[in-house]
Amino acid sequence: MPANVLAVGLVVNGRRHELEVSVGQTLLDALRDELGLTGSKECCAEGECGACTLLIDGQAVNSCLVLAVEADGRQIATIEGLADGDRLSPIQDAFLAQGAVQCGFCIPGMVMSAHYLLSHTPQPSAAEIREGLSGNLCRCGGYNQICSAVAAVASGEAALEHEE
Amino acid sequence: MSQRPDGRSEQIRGSLPDAAPRPDRGEAPIGRSARRVGGLERVTGAQQYAADIGLEGTLHVKQVHLPCARARVLGVDGSAAERLPGVHLVVRAQELPQPVARFGPGYADRPLLAVGETKFHGEPVAVVLAETRAAAEEAARLVHVEYEELPTVLTVAQALDPGSPLVREPELRKPDDPFRETNTLTEWQFGWGDVEAAAADCVIENVYTVAATTHFAIEPHAFMAAPERDGVAVWSSIQHPYVLQRLIAATLGLPLSKVRVHAPDPGGGFGGKQHAKFEPLLAVLAMQTGRPVRLVLTLEETFQNARAPTFEIRVRSGFRDDGTITFQDITVDGLLGAYADIGYRVVSKSSYLACGPYRVPDARIHVRALLSHTPPATALRGFGSPQMSWAFESQLDEAARRLGLDRLDIRLRNLARRGEEIVRGSGDTHCDGDWAQAVHKAAEWIGWGQPLPEGHGRGLALGIKSSATTGASYAIVRLLHDGSVTVLAGTSDMGQGARTVLAQIAGQELGVPVEGVNVVMGDTSAAPYDMQTSASRSTVFMGTAVLNSCREIKAKLRAMAAQAYDLLEDQVDVGSGLIRLPGREVGFVELMAEAFGPMLGEIIGTGERRGAYRAGHPLGGNAAFYEFCCTASEVSVDRETGEVTLHRHATVSDVGKALNPRHVHSQDEGAAMMGLGQTLMEQLIFDEASGRILNLGALDYRIPTTKDVPLEMESLLVENEDGPGPYGAKGTGESGLLSTAPAVASAVWDATGAVIRDLPLTPERIWKVLAEPERERPQ
Numbered sequence: 001m002p003a004n005v006l007a008v009g010l011v012v013n014g015r016r017h018e019l020e021v022s023v024g025q026t027l028l029d030a031l032r033d034e035l036g037l038t039g040s041k042e043c044c045a046e047g048e049c050g051a052c053t054l055l056i057d058g059q060a061v062n063s064c065l066v067l068a069v070e071a072d073g074r075q076i077a078t079i080e081g082l083a084d085g086d087r088l089s090p091i092q093d094a095f096l097a098q099g100a101v102q103c104g105f106c107i108p109g110m111v112m113s114a115h116y117l118l119s120h121t122p123q124p125s126a127a128e129i130r131e132g133l134s135g136n137l138c139r140c141g142g143y144n145q146i147c148s149a150v151a152a153v154a155s156g157e158a159a160l161e162h163e164e
Numbered sequence: 165m166s167q168r169p170d171g172r173s174e175q176i177r178g179s180l181p182d183a184a185p186r187p188d189r190g191e192a193p194i195g196r197s198a199r200r201v202g203g204l205e206r207v208t209g210a211q212q213y214a215a216d217i218g219l220e221g222t223l224h225v226k227q228v229h230l231p232c233a234r235a236r237v238l239g240v241d242g243s244a245a246e247r248l249p250g251v252h253l254v255v256r257a258q259e260l261p262q263p264v265a266r267f268g269p270g271y272a273d274r275p276l277l278a279v280g281e282t283k284f285h286g287e288p289v290a291v292v293l294a295e296t297r298a299a300a301e302e303a304a305r306l307v308h309v310e311y312e313e314l315p316t317v318l319t320v321a322q323a324l325d326p327g328s329p330l331v332r333e334p335e336l337r338k339p340d341d342p343f344r345e346t347n348t349l350t351e352w353q354f355g356w357g358d359v360e361a362a363a364a365d366c367v368i369e370n371v372y373t374v375a376a377t378t379h380f381a382i383e384p385h386a387f388m389a390a391p392e393r394d395g396v397a398v399w400s401s402i403q404h405p406y407v408l409q410r411l412i413a414a415t416l417g418l419p420l421s422k423v424r425v426h427a428p429d430p431g432g433g434f435g436g437k438q439h440a441k442f443e444p445l446l447a448v449l450a451m452q453t454g455r456p457v458r459l460v461l462t463l464e465e466t467f468q469n470a471r472a473p474t475f476e477i478r479v480r481s482g483f484r485d486d487g488t489i490t491f492q493d494i495t496v497d498g499l500l501g502a503y504a505d506i507g508y509r510v511v512s513k514s515s516y517l518a519c520g521p522y523r524v525p526d527a528r529i530h531v532r533a534l535l536s537h538t539p540p541a542t543a544l545r546g547f548g549s550p551q552m553s554w555a556f557e558s559q560l561d562e563a564a565r566r567l568g569l570d571r572l573d574i575r576l577r578n579l580a581r582r583g584e585e586i587v588r589g590s591g592d593t594h595c596d597g598d599w600a601q602a603v604h605k606a607a608e609w610i611g612w613g614q615p616l617p618e619g620h621g622r623g624l625a626l627g628i629k630s631s632a633t634t635g636a637s638y639a640i641v642r643l644l645h646d647g648s649v650t651v652l653a654g655t656s657d658m659g660q661g662a663r664t665v666l667a668q669i670a671g672q673e674l675g676v677p678v679e680g681v682n683v684v685m686g687d688t689s690a691a692p693y694d695m696q697t698s699a700s701r702s703t704v705f706m707g708t709a710v711l712n713s714c715r716e717i718k719a720k721l722r723a724m725a726a727q728a729y730d731l732l733e734d735q736v737d738v739g740s741g742l743i744r745l746p747g748r749e750v751g752f753v754e755l756m757a758e759a760f761g762p763m764l765g766e767i768i769g770t771g772e773r774r775g776a777y778r779a780g781h782p783l784g785g786n787a788a789f790y791e792f793c794c795t796a797s798e799v800s801v802d803r804e805t806g807e808v809t810l811h812r813h814a815t816v817s818d819v820g821k822a823l824n825p826r827h828v829h830s831q832d833e834g835a836a837m838m839g840l841g842q843t844l845m846e847q848l849i850f851d852e853a854s855g856r857i858l859n860l861g862a863l864d865y866r867i868p869t870t871k872d873v874p875l876e877m878e879s880l881l882v883e884n885e886d887g888p889g890p891y892g893a894k895g896t897g898e899s900g901l902l903s904t905a906p907a908v909a910s911a912v913w914d915a916t917g918a919v920i921r922d923l924p925l926t927p928e929r930i931w932k933v934l935a936e937p938e939r940e941r942p943q
Binding site for chain 2: 022024025029032033036037038039040041042043044045046048049051078079080082083088092095096097099101102103104105106107108111129130131133134135136137138139140141142143144145146147
């Protein structure tokens with residue numbers, strides 16, 4: 001094994017993967033390039049846009065700023081693992097029902113940030129939702145629909161179809 | 165039909181018509197907010213954007229660029245880079261087929277790699293091809309470039325200064341080009357009447373400026389190319405795959421049929437992904453190496469390759485004492501980048517409506533497109549129209565202040581009424597809406613004339629955009645023998661929801677639920693020609709093509725039913741999913757089973773919509789419709805910091821008919837958010853000497869976040885079903901940002917008395933004006 005390559009074990013969505021990564025490789029790149037998990041997106045590559053947000057041991061992180069070797073042995077949750085087979089998570093379902101998805105590129109990160117927010121603040125205020133999602137940029141500008149989706153999950157209305 | 169937990173219907177099985185929505189029972193897809201087609205893939209991470217697609221044996225491409233805009237390239241040494249393990253090749257301009265190919269949508273001026281001289285910060289001088297992205301990135305840093313920095317042209321004043329260096333080499337121009345020895349790319353003169361002879365009680369002259377902004381789609385541009393049999397395949401996050409196909413064919417000398425462009429749904433476009441960036445280079449590299457090649461730009465590189473033009477707009481306006489406009493005398497200088505891209509048309513098309521949606525008896529509009537050592541300027545949502553609105557609406561506010569008139573009244577007094585000619589004597593499309601309805605609706609929502617909380621101000625502004633003019637869209641619709649439907653359409657779904665609305669139209673016409681319609685896009689080998697996805701044209705142009713395809717299918721069903729049941733065609737009435745015969749009804753599936761028999765078959769309909777080309781029209785043709793919007797805003801301003809708080813903000817768009825109301829509202833609100841970014845915070849900042857962009861990347865170029873959403877925000881619509889599209893629809897998607905800036909600036913003036921004519925309205929800029937001692941607050 002070359003000097004700058006290390007063996008790591010990544011537990012992604014409950015499944016353990018053994019792989020060799022270069023010491024400088026980000027977790028985002030390891031997931032996308034080595035494991036083919038392309039749900040997490042790369043945009044700014046400097047932790048400002050949130051498109052690569054995922055959870056490590058339940059904590060939301062920008063995976064473009066985490067090295068793959070730092071995630072060795074830890075529990076990683078990505079957008080691909082949220083749905084239970086065909087059954088979407090309430091947050092995913094609420095995003096669809098509220099029309100929160102436009103181009104969709106920010107959505108995986110946005111959904112993971114919402115997941116994290118609701119995991120520690122199950123009943124967020126409108127201001128807490130805005131604060132909690134303020135690290136995720138959406139250029140389609142669907143912030144109102146996105147915040148509504150999170151509010152709907154918190155209030156238990158998420159299962160309702162919102163048709164106009 | 166059972167619902168899955170995600171709300172999508174189970175796969176269509178067997179006979180559809182029983183479960184089909186019945187327009188006569190109020191179940192029609194049109195006018196309802198169908199869930200987004202492709203939404204499920206987007207919330208589960210399954211959606212494949214261009215950078216998510218991998219090909220076996222790919223070479224990764226990384227660009228080499230310089231830390232300045234303009235430099236003479238003295239030498240590029242790739243030897244150290246090529247010694248790195250995994251590095252395949254370093255390609256400089258001299259390694260490309262000679263002469264180096266140039267491309268562009270109107271002017272073939274942009275070289276695949278800089279030839280001899282870089283002309284903007286970020287223009288590549290070489291590329292590295294390597295087996296891994298990491299190797300390519302490391303090797304690119306090892307390429308040694310010897311260069312000499314050269315003086316730059318970065319502003320309108322510099323571009324117009326005869327002493328400035330020339331951005332474009334004269335030998336690249338035609339010998340009879342009158343601007344050969346200047347930095348003017350080209351110019352236009354629009355107008356009517358006689359401005360010199362026009363009388364006025366009050367003449368107001370001001371200069372309005374708009375900084376360069378960038379698109380900042382969250383998906384950076386991504387490209388791939390691979391040899392394919394005797395041709396080439398290209399993947400790109402592009403809005404205009406058919407324009408790209410033509411360009412690649414020209415670059416490689418291939419027939420169109422040998423160039424296949426895959427255009428995965430872009431992760432946001434906003435105009436920045438209309439035209440080719442590095443696809444022609446990649447196509448050449450794929451043919452040279454015989455391997456797939458891949459280039460994913462960083463966000464910084466994306467900024468360096470797409471921006472809106474910078475504008476300086478001088479407006480001299482005449483008014484009567486009652487506020488009636490008597491003339492507009494306008495000079496528009498649009499500062500493009502080093503290459504023309506589509507920026508020249510942004511400048512000309514928007515300037516063509518520089519007088520706005522108003523009745524103007526005499527007008528003179530002089531327009532110049534200027535070249536500079538900055539990234540190529542291209543389309544950005546609104547295509548220059550928000551910049552025009554900034555000027556003509558701010559002028560109306562100024563007139564209202566000078567003449568002691570109400571800002572709403574002066575607009576209503578001058579606003580064109582339905583049927584009036586806006587561009588006089590042009591034969592162009594006349595005012596095609598009851599625009600005052602939108603203005604009244606916005607005024608009512610914002611509480612015009614009502615008392616405001618202390619320190620608050622409100623503003624209201626109008627915007628207009630000429631929609632698509634010429635161009636064609638073709639569609640093929642296939643009614644399959646089980647009653648489900650496949651639509652082939654070359655539109656790009658970049659978030660506006662084209663797939664959904666096209667599925668709704670087919671569903672409406674053929675009596676199929678949206679879930680039963682498969683819309684195939686993004687492959688020039690599969691879907692027929694569509695000129696482009698821009699100018700809010702897809703619902704009107706491609707929507708009509710799909711509608712006409714469905715109607716052709718219905719005509720075929722009618723003939724088929726007459727023959728199958730031995731009737732006259734007059735005795736057959738084809739509805740949505742059902743065919744009424746004398747005394748009974750049959751479903752489409754039943755008829756096809758009867759007519760085709762066990763060998764099966766399908767019914768294919770084709771449709772098109774073409775915008776007529778008008779020789780002599782400065783834009784090539786008449787507007788299919790106008791996008792019209794009225795924006796109203798209520799703000800307060802922190803006098804200590806100059807920071808603006810948006811309390812209430814509404815857009816009222818005249819959309820004809822909202823085929824999917826939720827999508828329309830999402831687009832309008834999204835446009836408003838983008839407009840607010842451009843109004844308050846966004847600008848690319850260039851180093852005055854080197855032309856280097858100082859605020860590359862998400863840290864330093866700020867766009868709105870959840871915390872920048874107005875405290876109360878609403879999208880309202882006017883729906884008179886008076887558009888040229890299906891069911892009376894007009895296009896929309898840009899209208900929400902057409903008049904954001906003048907509405908907010910008007911509210912800032914109302915709150916503070918500060919008049920600002922330069923965008924963006926940064927806190928520093930507002931604070932500086934408020935700090936000036938001589939300020940008087942008009943009534």
